[in-house]
Amino acid sequence: MTFDRSVKIAPSILSADFANFGAECQAIEDQGADWVHVDVMDGHFVPNITFGPATCAAIRPHIKGVMDVHLMIAPVDPYIEAFANAGADIITAHVEAGPHIHRSLQAIRGAGAKAGVALNPGTPAESVEYLLDMVDLICVMTVNPGFGGQKFIHSQVEKVRKLRAMIGDRPIHIEIDGGVTPETAPAVVSAGADVLVAGSAVFKGGSVSNPAPYGENIRAIRAAVKH
Template sequence: MAKLYPSLLSADFLNLQQELKALEEAGVDGVHFDVMDGQFVPNISIGIPILDAVREGTRLPIDVHLMIEEPEKYVELFAEHGADMISVHVEATPHIHRVIEQIKNANVKAGVVINPGTPVDAIVPIIKMVDYILVMTVNPGFGGQSFIGDTVDKLDQLSEVKQRLNLDFDIEVDGGINDKTVQTVIDHGANMLVAGSYFFKQSDYKSVTKTLKG
């Protein structure tokens, strides 16, 4: 069964505590926390004060996705403020090996992210180091986008590498995940699902959690 991490970017921030409680009751596996700097991606989102509030409001694991330039400057900060997992884009730094080491040294799970236009080959040098790989199935920056079908080829490639090298990293997908696309990504090897606008538009979080996790 896949693990589900709803993206808080689509949650009701006016009622964040109630949202977190509802997510816990729905049986999700954690929450996805999108950080955007307006430089690496064309949008600005949430940061440390919101992370503090989320950490205080839930025991669920927090999966922090840094869509920022120079992530090496902020890894320790997000770990200190409650992140359980931190992923960084291979496109965002020339020092991806060092940043992954930073995350591991902060005693949180380390992930690497690849955009739709980035090949799997770009992360081969550090693939044995990471706990999970996040495949963007939309171009990062905004919620509510349509799933890019060609990205399933990367899921196939990662599944093959994982089996061939006998590795145990998780394969996470983010972007356009809904009741129509979820089975496709699971069939191609994804076992961590990020769902944003589709998830939070539902009135019954328990029902949508069951639908997406299978």
């Protein structure tokens, strides 16, 4: 993965057809997705259960590009190795998920993956200030995590701007997760974000047997953020 700040669209397979994950991953990549975003939830840190390392390992052969694994789980550390072994290119842990986020990020890099740190809407940008030399990605939650299809929280745009200033010239992606649409994307991109996670906004109207709408939806988000 070479670093660049061009805008990347990372469809969240939380909105895909769970019975067709392999084909869905191939379909979104064929339709122009840059990364595939995998939302892991444990029913404890967030009020929903999705899937674990075995699912990641099963879909990995169907993904040509980046598999971006977002762990909405607590504790994180006991599972890092399993997700790295399942082929995650990026593993993102929440700053709120445990008392030792610094150690979790060390463990992610030690396992051979890129390290991401995620912030819930109520968590300030300053919480990652002393982690900037250990992370490859900062994920700003623009909804409260746990479910797809929620409304975008606009107060987070200012957080993105703060993070972008803090990052300076470090090679760190700012990822936006939650409520991304062609309407909400321009504000976060102009504030400094470069990775857009979109679930329902990408998958709506399409299916494995009719993937063309995925491409139309991805292009609509891209067009909205072109300067």
